[in-house]
Amino acid sequence: MTSLDPTDIALLTALQRDAQMTSEKLGERLNLSASQVGRRRQRLEAEGFIESYRARLDAGRLGLAVQAFVSVQMATHAPDKVATFTRILETNRQVVSVWTLTGEADYLLRVYCEDLAALNRLIHEQLLPNPAVARVQSQIVMHQLKADAPLPV
Numbered sequence: 001m002t003s004l005d006p007t008d009i010a011l012l013t014a015l016q017r018d019a020q021m022t023s024e025k026l027g028e029r030l031n032l033s034a035s036q037v038g039r040r041r042q043r044l045e046a047e048g049f050i051e052s053y054r055a056r057l058d059a060g061r062l063g064l065a066v067q068a069f070v071s072v073q074m075a076t077h078a079p080d081k082v083a084t085f086t087r088i089l090e091t092n093r094q095v096v097s098v099w100t101l102t103g104e105a106d107y108l109l110r111v112y113c114e115d116l117a118a119l120n121r122l123i124h125e126q127l128l129p130n131p132a133v134a135r136v137q138s139q140i141v142m143h144q145l146k147a148d149a150p151l152p153v
Helices: 004-016 023-030 034-046 079-091 116-127
Strands: 065-073 095-100 108-113 133-140
Touching: 004 023, 004 034, 023 034, 065 116, 079 095, 108 116, 116 133
Parallel strands: none
Antiparallel strands: 065 108, 065 133, 095 108
């Protein structure tokens, strides 16, 4: 891993808060020229510190009224069965994040659905019928107190 100097850290912090900030604006904030900021940004992208740039969308305005976390306990860890299950996760647009875990649950899914009926269909028509799945438990988000925050660099 390449070491980051304080200016790199300040640049990464600023970009996490606003990835659309111009090199000129970043330069003002970091006391660098726009070209220096551009070179640093390119280096951080090339070295993999910056993976991509995204827009944060408002789920409610898009009609996605239900956010839930779904834990899945597997019945089997046979590679072919797990591969079929993970394909479902990778291709389903309602599943926005997936983590593998230690403990009772094997997977934790973050899902967004239009309504409770859509969440019910996801669980009962796509997840539970899979032969690799033993148990599914969902927790519906009532209110998100803190949005996904920048990483603590």
